Amino acid sequence: MTDTIxxxxxxxxxxxxxxxxxxxxDWLTELDSAIGDADHGSNMTRGMAAVVDKxxxxxxxxxxxxxxxxxxxxxxxxxxxxxPLYGTLFLRMGMTAGAVxxxxxxxxxxxxxxxxxxxxxxxxxxxxxxxxxxxxNPAVDAFDAAIAGGADISSAARAAADAAAAGRxxxxxxxxxxxxxxxxxxxxxxxxxxxxASTAILFDTxxxxxxxxx
Amino acid sequence: MKKLINAPEDVLVESLKGVALAHPELSVDLxxxxxxxxxxxxxxxxxxxxxxxxxxxxxxGGFVGPGMLDAAVAGEVFTSPTPDRVQAATKAVDxxxxxxxxxxxxxxDVLNFEMAxxxxxxxxxxxxxxxxxxxxxxxxxxxxxxxxxxxLTVLLEKIVGAAAEEGQDLAxxxxxxxxxxxxxxxxxxxxxxxTVPAAGKPTFDLPEDQMEIGIGIHGEPGRHREPLxxxxxxxxxxxxxxxxxxxxxxxxxxxxxxxxxxxxxxxxLMYAEVxxxxxxxxxxxxxxxxxxxxxxxxxxxxxxxxLKVDDELLRLWDAPVNTPGLRxxx
Numbered sequence: 001m002t003d004t005i006x007x008x009x010x011x012x013x014x015x016x017x018x019x020x021x022x023x024x025x026d027w028l029t030e031l032d033s034a035i036g037d038a039d040h041g042s043n044m045t046r047g048m049a050a051v052v053d054k055x056x057x058x059x060x061x062x063x064x065x066x067x068x069x070x071x072x073x074x075x076x077x078x079x080x081x082x083x084p085l086y087g088t089l090f091l092r093m094g095m096t097a098g099a100v101x102x103x104x105x106x107x108x109x110x111x112x113x114x115x116x117x118x119x120x121x122x123x124x125x126x127x128x129x130x131x132x133x134x135x136x137n138p139a140v141d142a143f144d145a146a147i148a149g150g151a152d153i154s155s156a157a158r159a160a161a162d163a164a165a166a167g168r169x170x171x172x173x174x175x176x177x178x179x180x181x182x183x184x185x186x187x188x189x190x191x192x193x194x195x196x197a198s199t200a201i202l203f204d205t206x207x208x209x210x211x212x213x214x
Numbered sequence: 215m216k217k218l219i220n221a222p223e224d225v226l227v228e229s230l231k232g233v234a235l236a237h238p239e240l241s242v243d244l245x246x247x248x249x250x251x252x253x254x255x256x257x258x259x260x261x262x263x264x265x266x267x268x269x270x271x272x273x274x275g276g277f278v279g280p281g282m283l284d285a286a287v288a289g290e291v292f293t294s295p296t297p298d299r300v301q302a303a304t305k306a307v308d309x310x311x312x313x314x315x316x317x318x319x320x321x322x323d324v325l326n327f328e329m330a331x332x333x334x335x336x337x338x339x340x341x342x343x344x345x346x347x348x349x350x351x352x353x354x355x356x357x358x359x360x361x362x363x364x365x366l367t368v369l370l371e372k373i374v375g376a377a378a379e380e381g382q383d384l385a386x387x388x389x390x391x392x393x394x395x396x397x398x399x400x401x402x403x404x405x406x407x408x409t410v411p412a413a414g415k416p417t418f419d420l421p422e423d424q425m426e427i428g429i430g431i432h433g434e435p436g437r438h439r440e441p442l443x444x445x446x447x448x449x450x451x452x453x454x455x456x457x458x459x460x461x462x463x464x465x466x467x468x469x470x471x472x473x474x475x476x477x478x479x480x481x482x483l484m485y486a487e488v489x490x491x492x493x494x495x496x497x498x499x500x501x502x503x504x505x506x507x508x509x510x511x512x513x514x515x516x517x518x519x520x521l522k523v524d525d526e527l528l529r530l531w532d533a534p535v536n537t538p539g540l541r542x543x544x
Contacts, residue, residue: 029413037267037292037432038413046290075329079267079293084325122325179321180434182358183351187435 002154013209018048031194035181040194047078067094092118130176132195139164157207164203168196222411247288248303249275260378261307264316267292276539282375294322300330312340312384318363319347344391351428365519366398376533402517449487463496469519474509
């Protein structure tokens with residue numbers, strides 16, 4: 001049973017996310033070429049490299065400072081729509097997590113929910129718009145449901161990752177209603193949303209980091 | 215990919231170095247990618263800031279100077295600049311009378327400028343914003359991010375820049391910007407895709423005998439694709455949606471803009487076609503621009519922008535401007 005995660009695990013998560021985004025850089029950019037402007041892979045790779053460089057120089061000891069630092073670095077290094085959206089996710093997670101060195105399942109759930117709410121407030125996306133929300137919303141719901149069903153934090157994170165992947169795949173047939181892809185109208189159908197794809201990676205690396213720490 | 219570059223990741227900064235060398239009348243910050251006028255505007259005047267992804271040159275850096283922009287913030291290629299940089303530009307040019315942000319309606323630009331305005335407000339700088347959304351290619355704004363901001367941005371920056379230069383207050387400048395946005399429309403097309411240096415290959419495949427109608431300025435595919443047609447037919451396909459969206463009878467400023475890889479001879483040819491169609495529809499072209507003003511890297515193609523004007527807008531258009539990309543009367 002994994003009952004809590006320490007800030008080390010959060011750092012491990014962020015580092016794994018950086019590595020996975022760099023590995024999938026070309027794929028993310030390809031997805032973005034189809035319906036956007038061909039920069040999602042390079043922007044996220046640049047942003048996450050900056051985040052990990054900053055953490056390497058000295059990671060804050062508390063979850064709030066750590067997550068807020070991640071958020072601010074993303075806001076100031078990614079650009080595009082992903083910078084403000086991913087940045088807001090981590091900033092809100094940090095504000096909700098508070099000055100603690102460990103998060104239990106309920107605290108992580110609350111932080112993820114706050115991050116999701118932040119993304120909705122900034123991007124105004126709804127289910128089915130073909131955005132990162134379509135992967136993140138089911139992931140956060142699945143995390144909550146798993147915890148409510150008595151799962152430990154590790155199983156809940158895995159359930160969230162699976163839900164994010166399913167949410168990503170479900171964006172394939174959708175017609176985009178937000179972001180640059182929306183300008184394509186019907187032609188945006190038949191492509192995965194790049195933001196949903198990177199979000200699925202975010203939850204997959206969270207699950208891997210938590211599993212690795214237990 | 216064949217380009218005059220050293221390494222894809224260095225394109226922006228190395229280009230900005232060139233801008234600084236070529237234009238001593240501008241001041242270029244290689245850290246924040248902010249371009250400002252070397253001689254700052256007088257205290258008490260509204261400052262005008264714009265910006266967005268790079269790759270649209272001369273927009274926006276080429277329009278910094280007396281009578282137009284006080285600062286331009288250059289993002290990575292086709293990627294909006296980050297909020298801290300927009301805020302740095304805002305702070306650098308504020309002369310105590312507030313700052314207008316001119317934002318093209320693209321999700322990334324809107325989100326980053328919105329966060330920048332929040333940051334500026336925290337420092338006590340009053341920011342007004344106009345979101346330019348002139349692209350008639352995007353038809354249904356209820357189910358999209360709304361019309362894109364494209365060619366009208368150039369005309370708006372000129373007119374609003376003149377108003378700020380002559381000392382109009384922030385509320386008037388914002389109202390003027392919104393009026394210009396309401397009276398202008400654009401439509402674009404592509405003969406080829408562009409190639410983003412970091413991606414290394416064309417953003418979309420466009421067969422030799424096909425064209426994209428209704429493109430934006432980032433190599434995003436257009437609304438539809440069809441067989442390549444003669445210029446007269448292309449002009450009709452660009453002008454008709456514009457005239458169908460707003461009654462343009464009367465005086466207007468018209469821009470035929472190249473997307474980066476279309477030669478001037480073709481742009482003038484297109485201008486003749488566009489002018490004939492507009493005249494037929496009762497539009498009286500009182501001023502024009504023909505050339506590369508808001509480009510999409512090495513994309514071949516063009517866009518048409520029509521702005522309905524009255525005496526006031528025309529007076530502001532004719533006011534002196536002295537920038538690398540537009541210069542008259544100065």
